[in-house]
Amino acid sequence: MAMTDLRTEIKEFLSSRRARITPEQAGLPAYGGNRRVKGLRREEVALLAGVSVDYYVRMERGSLTGASDGVLNAVATALHLDEAERDHLFQLARQSRTPGSPRRRRPTATVRPALQQVLAAITDAPAWICNGHYDVLATNHLARALYSPMLANPRRPTNTARFVYLEPEAAQTFFVDYDRVASDVAAKLRMEAGRDPHDEELIALVGELSTRSDLFRQRWASQDVRLHRSGRKRLHHPVVGRLDLDVESMDLPTDPGLILNVYTAPAGTTTADGLALLASWAASQEKPATETRALG
Template identity: 85%
Template sequence: MATTDLRTEIKEFLSSRRARITPDQARLPAYGGNRRVKGLRREEVALLAGVSVDYYVRMERGSLAGTSDGVLDALATALQLDEAERDHLFRLARRSRTPGGARRRRAAVTVRPALRRVLDALTDAPAWICNGRYDVLAMNHLARALYSPVLADVRRPANTARFVYLDPEAAEAFFVDYDRIASDVAAKLRLEAGRDPHDEELIALVGELSTRSELFRHRWASQDVRLHRSGHKRVHHPVVGRLDLDVESMELPVEPGLLLNVYTAPAGTASADGLALLASWAADQEELATETRALG
C-alpha cells in the first residue's frame, strides 16, 4: 500500500476481477478450447460494459479520471462486482478525479465515556468498539474475557489483524474458521485503504503485516475487498471451549470510522451456556485481581 500508486491499484483490481469470470459465467461463447488469458478477455469486458475496447483498456491501465458513474455502473455489472467491490471501484474513480485525494475525516482515537457506559450496560453479551484498522479501542467486561487470547499481546491498542497474521498459532487455536477470518481481515483492510489512503497508521500496519507474514502478502495481493457486516463467528475459548456466536457489526453514525461489535447466542444453546460460564469465570478473575491489589 505504501509503494503502490493509484494507477497500479486500479489496474490490479480490475484485472483481478476480470480474471475470475469465465465466459460461461458471463454467458458468452468461448471460442476454441485454448484461451491464453485467465477469465475474460478485455474485449469481452468492453462488450459487456457497452464501451469500446480502447476505452476499457485505458480504464484497466489505471485511468478512471474521466469515467462517468454510468460507465462505472456498467463496468461493475460486467465484472459481477458485489457491494463491497462496487464501492471500492467508485472510490478509486473518485480518487482519480481529485489528484491528491480528499482526506476522509479521521476516526476518533478515543471512545467517549457515554459509549463506554453503553458497552458496560451490555452485561450478557461481549461488545467492543474498533476502527477500520482493527484497533481494539474499548471493550466491556465479557468481551475482554472472550478475547483474552487477543489481549495477551502487551502492545496497545490491541489489534486483531496483528493477532491473526503475526500470532498464527494462537489465532488458529482460537478461531475455528481461521482461513476465512484471515481472508476477511485482509479484505476489510484493503477496503479501508480505499476509503482512507492517507491513513499513515493503516499504511504502517499493512507494511508491518506484509513484511512479517507471507500469508498476509498473498491475501493482500488477491485484491479482495469486504464490508464489515453481521454474520457468525466460531471460536474455541481456552477456558469455556467452543462458542458459536452471532455477530452484529454496526457503524456508529456520530463517530465515523468506528464500529460497534456485539456477540450473542440464542437462548438455550450450548453457546449461550458457554457465555454464561465465561461471565462467571470473568467475574472470578476480576475478584481475584481485586483481592491481589488489596493485598499488595
C-alpha cells in the first residue's frame, strides 16, 4: 500500500513539522545547546499551544479524533504551519472523525462541453484543465503545443507527475526549475491524499511513483504539502526555447476537483514573442492534418 494509515500519517506530519522549529524560532529559551531532539520537544509544543503534554502526545501519536478547531489552530500556530499545512492538519482531523471507509474509485473526471469551449476561446495563451492527480483532462491548441514534450507519451490521460518522476531526463530538460517542480508535485499530491486518503486512483498513482522513482520516495517522505497557487513557470520548449510564464491556477467551483491553468506573459517581452512563435508553429503542425482529412 502506497499511503500509510491515517494514524501514521498524522504522527509523521506533526513530528516532521515539530523537528524543523528551533526554540529560538518559537521564542523559547534553549537551556543550553546539548539537546537530544531535533527542533522542539513535545512538551514545548504543548506549552506553546496551551494544552497538556499528555494531550499533545496523544495527538502526535495519531489521535486527532477529539481535537477541537481551537486546539488544532493553537497547535498549527505553535508549529508555525503555513496555509497549506494548516489546511492539511484540519483535513487529517476530519478524516480521524470519520469512521474508516474502504477504498473507492472516483467517477472518471470529464470536462463539460462548455468548459471545452472556454479553453478553445482562449486563443493567445496556453490553457488546460487538470484534476488533483495531475491528469491532463483538456487543453487548448497552445497548451498542446507548449506541453508537446509531455504529450509525446501515448499513455492517456497524460499525467504531469508521471512525466516529472518517470521521465526525468525529458522533464529536467523541459522544466528549468526541475527540482522545485518535483517538490511541488509531490507536495500537492500529499495534500490531495489528506483530502481523500481512500481514493483508489490516487493510491495507485502514489504506489506507482514510489515503486519506480527514488526521488519521489524522498520527496513524499518529507511530509511537505502545497496548495495549487499562481506563480511563475520557467520552461525550455524544444522549438521556441526559453519561456518565463505567469501561471494562474483556479479551482472550478461548479466542477469540484478540476483546476483551470492559464499561462501568460506581459506584452513586449521575449516570452510573449515566444508564445506568438509557438502559436505559429502549432498552426503549422495542425494544418497538414486538416489538409489530409480534406483530401480523404
